[in-house]
Amino acid sequence: MLREAFVPNDVVHRDGEVDALSAVLEPVVAGEPPESALLTGPSGAGKTTIAKFVVGRLRETALDVESIHVNCWQSYTRFKALYRILEGLGRTIDVHRQSTPHDELLDRLEAYDGPPVIVTLDEVDQLEDGHLIYDLYRLPAFAVVLITNDEEELLAGLDERVRSRLHTAETIHFDRYDVDELTDIMADRDGADAIAESHIEAAIPEARREVRSRALDSLHKEQRQVLEILQDSDGLPPREIYDRYVAAVEDPRTKRTVRSWLQKLAQYNLVEADGSGPDRTYRVTSS
DNA sequence: CATCCACCGGAACTTAGGGTTC
DNA sequence: GAACCCTAAGTTCCGGTGGATG
Numbered sequence: 523m524l525r526e527a528f529v530p531n532d533v534v535h536r537d538g539e540v541d542a543l544s545a546v547l548e549p550v551v552a553g554e555p556p557e558s559a560l561l562t563g564p565s566g567a568g569k570t571t572i573a574k575f576v577v578g579r580l581r582e583t584a585l586d587v588e589s590i591h592v593n594c595w596q597s598y599t600r601f602k603a604l605y606r607i608l609e610g611l612g613r614t615i616d617v618h619r620q621s622t623p624h625d626e627l628l629d630r631l632e633a634y635d636g637p638p639v640i641v642t643l644d645e646v647d648q649l650e651d652g653h654l655i656y657d658l659y660r661l662p663a664f665a666v667v668l669i670t671n672d673e674e675e676l677l678a679g680l681d682e683r684v685r686s687r688l689h690t691a692e693t694i695h696f697d698r699y700d701v702d703e704l705t706d707i708m709a710d711r712d713g714a715d716a717i718a719e720s721h722i723e724a725a726i727p728e729a730r731r732e733v734r735s736r737a738l739d740s741l742h743k744e745q746r747q748v749l750e751i752l753q754d755s756d757g758l759p760p761r762e763i764y765d766r767y768v769a770a771v772e773d774p775r776t777k778r779t780v781r782s783w784l785q786k787l788a789q790y791n792l793v794e795a796d797g798s799g800p801d802r803t804y805r806v807t808s809s
Numbered sequence: 810c811a812t813c814c815a816c817c818g819g820a821a822c823t824t825a826g827g828g829t830t831c
Numbered sequence: 832g833a834a835c836c837c838t839a840a841g842t843t844c845c846g847g848t849g850g851a852t853g
Contacts, residue, residue, distance in 0.1 A: 759816090760816060775842090776841075777816095778841080778843080779841055779842075781816080782818085798850085799814095799849040800815045800816060800849075800850055800851075801851090802817090
């Protein structure tokens with residue numbers, strides 16, 4: 523995944539996607555019912571940049587539009603995401619952290635009577651609870667832009683009502699930039715004549731490390747111990763992992779819990795599982 | 810082919826904790 | 832301060848899966 527900083531301000535080689543998204547959002551400005559868009563494609567393909575670019579451009583031409591960008595990787599519960607939206611609208615003054623019921627937050631959104639709002643849910647597949655999407659769909663003042671790199675997973679996690687609404691949304695697919703395009707972009711951005719391919723490739727490991735350390739920060743002590751157990755060997759079956767974990771700590775959690783941790787580690791790309799059924803093994807992700 | 814076993818992961822529940830409301 | 836609302840993490844229970852074994 524390329525760092526945010528490597529993504530150009532100017533949007534190169536993405537005319538088709540820009541136009542498609544603009545077409546979906548423009549009716550909102552004219553006071554017509556909002557349509558929604560779903561942006562899909564691998565990370566690093568520029569989905570987030572395009573969304574920000576199009577929304578930003580829209581706000582320049584039509585003054586009376588609000589916009590909110592929610593990173594669902596950070597705001598992964600319904601509550602946190604709702605809170606984030608209200609925050610963006612400046613409506614959180616007396617909403618207190620973590621203790622206000624969902625309904626209260628929703629009431630506030632329903633009561634909103636300002637200019638139309640474009641809500642972008644970035645990395646929406648990270649959302650635990652698809653309800654939020656439904657909530658937003660019901661509210662006429664809000665246009666929704668969903669961004670995901672895993673459409674399958676997103677759809678699987680949603681209930682039928684949301685899914686059918688999603689089918690009517692405009693889907694815009696992004697492909698990964700190829701090296702020529704990236705070289706072009708880098709040249710454009712730095713004003714340099716040519717940027718060697720190796721410069722771009724050199725940026726990738728750094729970006730990976732950053733993502734990795736962000737993931738590590740979110741682990742607690744015992745989860746890190748499980749990771750260490752895996753680091754000390756190459757490939758262990760679950761049974762062995764658990765035994766070593768039990769031996770290593772004072773007051774061990776249950777197997778099921780450790781299984782959840784492994785799942786979490788896998789989700790963060792820190793470990794990988796090989797094989798299936800009884801002879802599955804886990805190991806630390808290489809590189 | 811039937812059965813067994815370890816593993817997988819969903820669901821419902823418990824517990825602890827932070828906060829509000831009356 | 833008691834009753835309440837929420838979240839987060841962990842536990843218990845359990846049906847499903849798939850390779851191994853007889």
